[in-house]
Amino acid sequence: MSERVPSPAVERRSTGTRMVAAGQEATISVPATSANLGPGFDTLGLAVSLFDTVTVRTTTTGTVTVTVTGEGAGELPGDETHLVARTLLETLERSGFGCPGLELETQNLIPHGRGLGSSAAAIVSAVLAANFLLPDDEKMDSAGLLQLCSTLEGHPDNVAPALLGALAISWETGRVFRSTRVAVHPSIIPIAAVPATSLSTETARALLPASVSHASASSNAGRAALLVHALSREPEFLLDATQDALHQEYRAQAMLPSATLMRQLRAQGFPAVISGAGPTVMTFATSDAEARTVEQLIHSLADETTDKNSSTGWRVLKLTVAPEGAKLVVHQRNEL
Numbered sequence: 001m002s003e004r005v006p007s008p009a010v011e012r013r014s015t016g017t018r019m020v021a022a023g024q025e026a027t028i029s030v031p032a033t034s035a036n037l038g039p040g041f042d043t044l045g046l047a048v049s050l051f052d053t054v055t056v057r058t059t060t061t062g063t064v065t066v067t068v069t070g071e072g073a074g075e076l077p078g079d080e081t082h083l084v085a086r087t088l089l090e091t092l093e094r095s096g097f098g099c100p101g102l103e104l105e106t107q108n109l110i111p112h113g114r115g116l117g118s119s120a121a122a123i124v125s126a127v128l129a130a131n132f133l134l135p136d137d138e139k140m141d142s143a144g145l146l147q148l149c150s151t152l153e154g155h156p157d158n159v160a161p162a163l164l165g166a167l168a169i170s171w172e173t174g175r176v177f178r179s180t181r182v183a184v185h186p187s188i189i190p191i192a193a194v195p196a197t198s199l200s201t202e203t204a205r206a207l208l209p210a211s212v213s214h215a216s217a218s219s220n221a222g223r224a225a226l227l228v229h230a231l232s233r234e235p236e237f238l239l240d241a242t243q244d245a246l247h248q249e250y251r252a253q254a255m256l257p258s259a260t261l262m263r264q265l266r267a268q269g270f271p272a273v274i275s276g277a278g279p280t281v282m283t284f285a286t287s288d289a290e291a292r293t294v295e296q297l298i299h300s301l302a303d304e305t306t307d308k309n310s311s312t313g314w315r316v317l318k319l320t321v322a323p324e325g326a327k328l329v330v331h332q333r334n335e336l
C-alpha cells in the first residue's frame with residue numbers, strides 16, 4: 001500500500017445515519033498478486049494461488065471485533081483500526097451508511113510486506129465485503145470497485161488482478177483507473193522465494209527517482225509490450241521480456257540479498273524479477289522439470305546470498321496462476 005490519493009470518482013458523500021442490515025454474513029477469498037513483473041511498474045500484475053479469506057458478519061452489538069489467524073496473528077489489531085475493518089467502515093461511510101456491529105474472521109496466507117499484494121488483498125476483501133452489505137441500489141459495479149480499490153491502494157497493479165484473476169494490465173487517465181484481464185499461457189509456473197525480512201511499499205517507493213531517461217523509458221516500453229505477449233502466448237521470450245529499467249536497480253540497496261538472488265537466477269537464464277515492491281523474488285518456470293531446477297537453484301543461491309548475521313531464511317513457494325479473482329460466498333441470513 002502506498003500513499004492515499006483523493007479521487008474525484010470516489011469523493012465522499014455526506015455521512016448519514018442509515019445502517020446496513022444486521023444478520024448478514026459472507027466469506028470473501030482474495031488471491032495474492034505479484035505486481036510489476038519486471039518492466040510493468042504500476043501497470044502489470046499477476047494473481048497467484050495463495051489466498052487470504054475474510055468472513056464478515058453484521059451484528060447489533062455496536063462493537064467491531066477482528067480475529068486474525070495465520071500471517072499477522074498476534075500483531076494486527078483486533079478492533080476497528082484493523083486495515084480490513086477500517087476500509088470496510090470507510091467504504092460504507094462513503095455511501096452514507098453506518099454499521100450496527102461487525103465481526104470479522106480473517107485467515108491470512110499472504111505474507112505481509114513481502115511484495116505479494118497483502119495490503120491489496122486486505123483492501124479488496126474490505127471493499128467487496130462493504131459492497132455486499134450495502135442495499136442493492138447502493139452497490140458499486142465492477143468499474144466502481146476497481147476505482148475505489150485502486151484509489152485506496154494508491155496504484156492499480158495489485159488490486160486489478162486480485163479482482164479479475166490472471167494477468168491484469170491497468171492504466172490511469174486523470175485518476176480514473178481501468179484494467180483488462182489477459183489469460184496466461186498454461187505452461188507458466190510462478191515460483192516465489194520469500195525472505196524472512198519485510199520491506200514496506202512506502203519505503204521502496206521513496207527510493208525511486210522523480211524522472212528517468214528517454215532511453216530507459218523506451219527500453220522499458222518495449223519490454224513491457226513483449227512481456228504481455230510472453231506471458232500469454234510465447235513464454236520463451238520471458239527472460240528478455242522481464243528486463244526492467246524503472247525500479248529494480250534503484251531499490252536494490254534496500255533488499256540486497258533479493259537483488260543478488262534475482263541477478264544470479266537471470267545470469268543462469270531464468271526469468272526472475274522482484275515481486276511488487278519486494279523483497280520476494282518471483283521466477284517463472286515453464287515445465288515441472290524446470291520448476292524443480294529453479295527451486296533447487298534458489299535453495300543453493302539463497303544460502304549464499306543470506307546475510308549470516310541475520311535470521312533470514314527463504315521460503316520457496318511453487319505456485320500456480322490464479323485464473324479467477326476474488327470470490328464472495330453469501331451465507332444464509334441469520335435471524336437476530
Ligand SMILES: Nc1ncnc2c1ncn2[C@@H]1O[C@H](COP(=O)(O)OP(=O)(O)OP(=O)(O)O)[C@@H](O)[C@H]1O
Binds near residue numbers: 002115116119278
Ligand atoms: N490481511 C491484512 N490485514 C490487515 N493488515 C494488513 C493485511 N495485509 C497487509 N496489511 C497491512 O499492510 C502492510 C503491508 O503492506 P505493503 O503495501 O507495505 O506490502 P505488501 O502489500 O505485502 O506488498 P506489495 O504492495 O509490494 O505487493 C502490513 O504491514 C499490514 O500493516
Ligand SMILES: N[C@@H](CCO)C(=O)O
Binds near residue numbers: 036155
Ligand atoms: N507497483 C508497486 C507495487 C507494490 O505495491 C510498486 O512497485 O511500488
